[in-house]
Amino acid sequence: MKNLNLCSGPQSEGGKNMGLRRDSLKACPREKKSMTLQKLFDLDSPRNGASKLARSSNGSPRKECQDSENEEIFSLIPHCSVFYTFNNPQESPSQQDLKRLKLIQLLSIIKCSKTAFNREVLSSVFSMLSANLFRPLPPSKTSLICILPDDDELVATPSAAWSHLQIVFDIFHRLLLKTDPKELREYIDHSFLVNLLSLFRSEDPKERESLKNVCHQIYSKFTFYRSFMRKAMNDVFLHYIFEADQHHCGIGDLLEIWGSIINGFTVPLKQEHKLFLTRVLIPLHKPKGMQAYHRQLAYCVSQFVHKDAALGGTVVRGMLRYWPVTNCQKEVLLIGELEDVVENIDPEHYRTIALPLCTQITKCLNSWNSQVAERGLYVWNNEQFVKMASQAMEDVLPVVVRGMEKNLKYHWSNSVKQLTQNVKEMLQGLEPSLYIRCLSRLALEESAAQHREMTRKEMWERVEMAAATRNQCVHQLRCICVSSYD
Structure with missing residues (x-):
């Protein structure tokens, strides 16, 4: 109370x-x-005691863990930096296996690490990457890689060092994924990128695939290097095009990278990109090894035409300029590519390209190679191609009629003759009166040609008769002279 x-x-x-x-x-x-209870619990907690113990020291647990990771990386780098050719009998297989084990340990540390690496670690790791990647490539064993299309049996020649290089590429890729590009700029410089692109000459398809993935990653993240990378890849293309007897296994892989780059171009296209089409992509149709990378090349060209249909005329004229003379496989590929370009070309350019394009297709359907002839005839089944030709039918049809009549009379293949007859009936139904006029004109030209041939033969007969008469007179004079001397 x-x-x-x-x-x-x-x-x-x-x-x-x-x-x-x-x-x-x-x-x-x-x-x-x-x-009070919470305070007592905190005081009695062993975790709190550990944190106090850690705070009493100079560093934190995370700092100690990072230091231990760095020390382990420094201990692994010397073993991983030794490069083995796998061709030298003096190299120890046990040492090679040891290096592979160390590389796996290093990859595991980089995968599991949740903190950024300091400059000393990055410098050591990139020195190890350079020592493994930038090595002299062996000379090419066969030229089939650069001539024939992609064929696993012919192209797949894995490198003996791939067991190590595969892990090295994985380490490189992990670093690119988890490190800020600005921190890597000191190590991935222009020289590094040029050396990286030079590795596309490797005959190992697995190595080229890994290189392609790494270059994709660098181009997407290192925006400040994009212009330089495009220029460096262009230098590789131009060296391949204009240097004699040059073999390069990675042109298709580089074109795949360019395909994704072109796909990201904004419209309207810059003049720099249009120059790349005219000065690099179109001349890439010229080398004899075009079959090996034609699929990637055609994709890049089609991307340009999709983004700017007005470039279709430039593409067609450029391809006709580099048309092969004796390579039937290239002709078949180029006919198919031209057909795809015509489907996406600006209709305003139909009239300007109709005559040169149909002239080249007519030469193809007259080819003695049945595959080229059939491919040239199949083009007329394309509605867009027929629409393009109809824009200049007065100029195109006489050329086509002459080629088809030649096929029907002289070609050795019955299948080619049958296809020619089908195309002839289609064109007759499309332009009946014009087709009749073309046949009449062709008949007059053939009659005039026959008359010229007969005149030429008569002239040569007169020359031969005159020469024979002269020779006979000379022989008689010689006989008279000899008899008088006797």
Whole structure:
């Protein structure tokens, strides 16, 4: 009761203060108890003790873990930096296996690490990458890789060092994924990129595939290197096009990278990109090894035409300029590519390219190679191609009629003759009156040609008769001279 009176009744200043303090304690007894218990739990917790112990030292647990990772990486780098050719009998297989084990350990550390590496670690790792990747490539064993199309049996020649290089590429790729490009700029410079692109000459398809993935990653993340990478790849293409007897296994892989680059171009296209089409992509139709990378090349060209249909005329004229003379396989590929280009070309350019394009197709359907002739005839089944030709039918049809009539009379293949007859009937139904005029004109030209041939033969007969008469007279004179001398 006394306590209640002290809290509720009027008191002196000191008693009043005491009453307030007791009232406050009664108002929150649970809160004080809970805070006290929590404090006791925290004090008795072993985790708290460990954190105190860590704080009492100079570093944190994360710092100690990172230091141990760095020390382990530094211990692995010397073993991983030794390069083995796998061709030298003095190389120890056990040492090669040891290096592979160390590379796997290094890859595991980089995968599991959740912190960024410092400059010393990155410098050591990139020195190891350069020592493994930038090595002299062996000379080409066969030229079939550069002449024939992609064929696993002919192209697949895995490198003996791939068991190591595969892990090296994985390490490189992991670093690109988890490290800020600005931090790697010191190590991935222009010289590094040029050396990286030079590795596309490797005959190992697995290595080229890994290179392609790494270059894709660098181009997408290192935006400040995009212009330089495009220029460096262009230098590789131009060296391959214009240097004699040059073999390069990675042109198709580089074109795959360019395909994704072109796909990201904005419209309207920059003049720099249009120059790449005219100065690099179109001349790439010229080398004799075009079959090996034609699929990727055709995709790049079609991407340009899709983005700017007005470039179709430039593409067609450029391909006709580099048309092969004796390579039938290239002719078949180029006919198919031209057919695809025509389907996406700007109709305003139909009339300008109709005559040169149909003239070349007519030469193809007159080819003695049945595959080329049949492919040239199949083009007329394409509705877009026929629509293009119809824009200049007055100029195109006489050339085509002459080629088809030649096929029907002289070609050795019955299948080619049958296809020619089908195309002839289609064109006759399309332009009957014009077709008749073309046949009449062709008959007159053939008659005039026959007349010229007969005149030429008669002239040569007269020359031969005159020469024979002269020879006879000379012989008689010689006989007279000899008889008089006797």
